[in-house]
Amino acid sequence: MLDKRMTVDDIVGQLSDGMTIGIGGWATRRKPMALIRAIARSNLKDLTLMAGYGGMDIGMLAATGKIRKLVFAFASLDHFPLEPHFRNARQAGAFEVLELDEGMYHWGLRAGAMKLPFLPTRVGIGTDIINQSGFDFKFVKSPYEDGEEFVAMPALVPDVALIHAHRSDERGNLLNLSVDPIFDELLVRAAGKSYATVEKIVTTAELDMKKNSRYNLVERTMINGVAEAPLGAHPSSAAPDYQLDLKHIKTYVESAASPEAWAEYKAKFIDVSEADYQTAIGGEEAVKQLPVPIY
Amino acid sequence: MLDKRMTVDDIVGQLSDGMTIGIGGWATRRKPMALIRAIARSNLKDLTLMAGYGGMDIGMLAATGKIRKLVFAFASLDHFPLEPHFRNARQAGAFEVLELDEGMYHWGLRAGAMKLPFLPTRVGIGTDIINQSGFDFKFVKSPYEDGEEFVAMPALVPDVALIHAHRSDERGNLLNLSVDPIFDELLVRAAGKSYATVEKIVTTAELDMKKNSRYNLVERTMINGVAEAPLGAHPSSAAPDYQLDLKHIKTYVESAASPEAWAEYKAKFIDVSEADYQTAIGGEEAVKQLPVPIY
């Protein structure tokens, strides 16, 4: 039978210098942090990061110098509105950016998913989004009577998409059990290849697909590999399995205060195995008891 | 509080001659048949019907002479592949048609939902779809290096959308409990106004939205009115509440054999109140026991 199981390091082994990597999730929700940490401690360089709805994924790869260009709509830790490592790197001019509207971003993913070179939109008109050096936006005119002119949002096509989900079987049949799946489905469809970390790999029967059909993120033909990575989204959330870890996020935020603070964070939480990481954050027990945050 | 409850006749009272009416569902699934029957026995005329995934909705309104123009991708009763009343009317040249690909149809709805005049697609290229007298399809060229030329699918914007769902509260918060919601959400978003019949109007608490969030078809701001119409999709299905009625569909199919057969069907099943209709089909008990069809 089809067996797509890999390790986190196997997945990172599929990446190479200069690639365009798309990251799923949203700010502090379902970020594939086990993969981000593994990239952060790898020798990979010159990545173009597509992280429209960015958080620590952007910050951690910015702080470890992995990013050549960033395509994004925001970087935020939500309860901590500004992403401090992103901020430091941006203010140092450390990488190129293409800044997009949140809706343009998934509209570009949709173009990619549909194998179209562009999709028309009004979004961006009248703003500096379409005046950036990061991309030469073109326009397209309605051929019908209205004759309206639109921004031609180019397809966003990552070489590889990395996402975190809750369950998978060996074949890559995925369940994303969050209330809000965000745009992970479009990201996967847009990408050349897609890899998912999941909280748990189970049998196909245990997916209970008949009950969970609306949580089946995407068909397995779109998933090239799955790695079991329990707590793999930490310190972002993988609700309902666990909530975000505000205390850890605070520690992370504070690590941006100085090179020394960052070195300490990195030594303790990035340059370690995932097993040691889990010990450092208090173990599964502690993470599963994190309280539901208030918005 | 907001109270959007109406009767089936109230909804039909919102329609007028010459309107463009979009119909939800798919062939034999969740067709708003109580509304279709009410339109069939009304004085309405010259309707443009948008029923991409058509079944008895098209057939019944064709047989009662309501259609001036039909926008569709197919008309079928699935287990009975050909829709006989549609067939008779088409072969008599009874109305204009704009025939679309199934995907173009919902792509056009998406354009309407997004208030865009068109969306680009390759679909239709090389076929007679784009050579019909029903619409003068224009083309649009990618402004980027690829320079590819696309069909500009025009927005589909019904004046009114009519759909059938399972539950609603008074405010129009809807649940569509089917495994497959088809494209009813896009239809509602594309339309100027939208009305839903539902199996049952319940309290907001009874919607159990926390459990059923992925079945919440669309936000209530898009729904102008809801009418309770138990068995309102019969003889199409509203699974899981009830399955399609193959025996009734067979009776309907046979009614296309002659004007006399149709007059008999019409007298028994259309020119009657919904209460009498329900009696004529054997009552709720019988409908709820219909077997799951095999595909």
Place this chain on the structure above:
Amino acid sequence: MTQNSYSLAELVIAACAEVWRDNGEVMATGIGPLPRIGAGLAKLSFSPAIQTTDGEVWYTSEPVGPGKRNSEPEYEGIANYDRVFSALWSGRRHALVGPVQIDRFGQANISVIGDHKKPKAAMLGARGFPGNSISHPNSFFFPNHNKRAFVEGEVDFVCMAGYNPARYRNGQPPKGLDLRRIITNLCVMDFGGPDHQIRVISLHPGVTFEEVQDNTGFPLAKIADEIPVTPAPTAEQLELIAKIDPNNVRATVFKDNPAGDRRAA
């Protein structure tokens, strides 16, 4: 309860609520505690049809204020990320947001201060501002009305489109562009001056037009020679505000939680 017993925060909340009057059935998004409580106030009084969320992903039957909750609210629908865009692109939304900078055209910025390539201060990024601005009505809240917020030239990075003809290839913004009101700690403004010039439509009690103009980087219009005073929240409104915000988060927005009528100070 005397006439003056309301805070500046409560005055602002009542002024925020007004932006959703006669909006019909739309998604009402208020970013930050005062706009959010304002949306709740509108919903509980003159605009019961608007849809508000729990600040995360649910539409709720009753408004949900900021901070801790005593019980789970009744959810009436899902407002997931995808659906927020569907709603906003439809135009059936009115957002009241808090940018960092705004200019005479209503162009607003939350991305960077300084050069976009190497900013002096990197902030959030454009978020959904570009799409919001040309799709549905938008209003603004500024807790500190000053020239760093109301800038003299254009904002450093235009995230929200405004009424700046030079920014449009045909000189005209898309028809969805509809900037409504600006509520600050000093006054309420709209875009009703000549050529959408920003104009003061009410001054908070004790504030003068000169004070507002002195703290604004561009010339303001007036609704009338005698600018009305921003209406004080009614006793009923104050009760509803207290109901929506039992945690009294509103008291933490302005330093020392000043009174709404500064003539009384």
Place this chain on the structure above:
Amino acid sequence: MTQNSYSLAELVIAACAEVWRDNGEVMATGIGPLPRIGAGLAKLSFSPAIQTTDGEVWYTSEPVGPGKRNSEPEYEGIANYDRVFSALWSGRRHALVGPVQIDRFGQANISVIGDHKKPKAAMLGARGFPGNSISHPNSFFFPNHNKRAFVEGEVDFVCMAGYNPARYRNGQPPKGLDLRRIITNLCVMDFGGPDHQIRVISLHPGVTFEEVQDNTGFPLAKIADEIPVTPAPTAEQLELIAKIDPNNVRATVFKDNPAGDRRAA
């Protein structure tokens, strides 16, 4: 089991299965009993990665044959309507469909016979044929190989695009157009002749090229002067076919369920 103990239906099923060989991990859609059983056969033998459905809305772990089921299959994923388009527009699908007409260009029709405005026979409508044809590989099954199906000119209404340069503004079909095979009651064909001319790649046992050509409205190419015989299903394949189709629906497709090797008749 002797060498000849297979039906024409089983021969066709084995030939249908071949279209999914070396396709990688794609959605395999077989419309009608024989193509559907063929997809199942491919999945159970040489193409285990392909995804097949229960004929309604579910991807299943094992192929589901036509007709009554003894137990509910294991569902591995949802194949709802929206997702079918996502899959097909991605190109990761190969459909084997049964049109009413096909022409020398591979253009296919299920809409009308006669004039589109007032047809002699109105059928289904274009369904998803236009999008399928330019997005992913497609193959065809015709139970009755004759000149009403294989028409002389163009089909009456082109639902599926084909290799007809006159139909393209730049003379070239979109790169997604990829017509693969045609399986009939007489032979297997592909589009491998000069300029995509339809050519016979195998003849069912006992069928001659002349018989095929006489029943086709346009000239056919040959893969070789000596056209191979369509391979008989192996004993293992026949077992798998019986497993996928326990209701023996395959026996009802061709009148009197003829033997696969008509030389034996």
